Amino acid sequence: MKHHLVLRVVTKLMIPFILIFGLYVQFHGDFGPGGGFQAGVIIAAAFILYALVFGLEEARKVVPDGALRILVPAGVLIFAGTGVATLLMGGKFLDYDVLRPSDTGGQHLGIWLVEFGVGTTVAAVMIAIFFTYAARPHQIDDEDW
Amino acid sequence: MAGILISLVLLTFMAVTAFYVLRLRHLFSVVMLTGVFSLLSAALFTNLDAVDVAFTEAAVGGGISTVLMLGTLALTRRREKVPETLSIGPLIIALVTGAALVYGTLDMPRFGDPNAPALKHVVPEYIEGTANDVSMPNIVTAVLASYRGYDTLGETAVIFTAGIGVLLLLVWRREEDEEDEDGEKEDRA
Structure with missing residues (x-):
């Protein structure tokens, strides 16, 4: 879609706002609506939009396959690692209270870490799935649509 | 209203x-x-x-x-593709299932009913706990990440597995195709 000037300009304007909104949903999820899953999908949507308008090759430069290969398992490991950390600190698996001595600080830290893990995996998986789909050979020209 | x-x-x-x-x-x-x-x-x-x-x-x-x-x-x-014959079997199954589901909703509590069984079991505990133990305004986040942390870990693992599955199916297939093409070129040479 490289020839659509309007789409390109509007996309460039929108992507920063989509990313900021994704980060807001991620890190404000314990106070407002949203959380890791929604944030991951929103951030993935920003990259997918970029890939749709500017082409897969350009998007692959922004998010290289190697980074995706690390990020997809990293989120699950952050989540499970939080659980292991609580085990090591003398609590039960995913019992966040032991993470910090204060009354509710442990819960806040634990939820923050866990949501961060969810967001990482969801965003990376969604981007990876889209990239793989889009990389398959297309049989339909633009005009046919 | x-x-x-x-x-x-x-x-x-x-x-x-x-x-x-x-x-x-x-x-x-x-x-x-x-x-x-x-x-x-x-x-x-x-x-x-x-x-x-x-x-x-x-x-x-x-x-x-x-x-x-x-x-x-x-x-x-x-x-x-336009199906050539109208298949009656699936239509009947869909209608019966739909009717059963509608019949099932008749016994459901009214929307937002505070005495609904689903809201009586652990929900009051979660609502109080979120305010006292977790102190977070968004109860949904507290339930998802803290009270139901195991479930959410499972969900994340499911997403991970789904992503790996798609990658394995599609990327492997593509690399095999490319190898085939290379093989053909070598044959021709």
């Missing part, structure tokens, strides 16, 4: 969209209409005060899955 009206209007729109998804044979329009359907249901969830669910529905149903469906469509044909 206004809320019920909005819900009714949205449900009507959804029914009309679903009807056209069934009727249309042009698959590009069908994919777009399923996106519209998801967006309408997201609006419905917002109207029912389930903002977190609405969020997910709008982003996944309206956004990502529409794009993935379009990607799939680019690999197949764009018109649905």
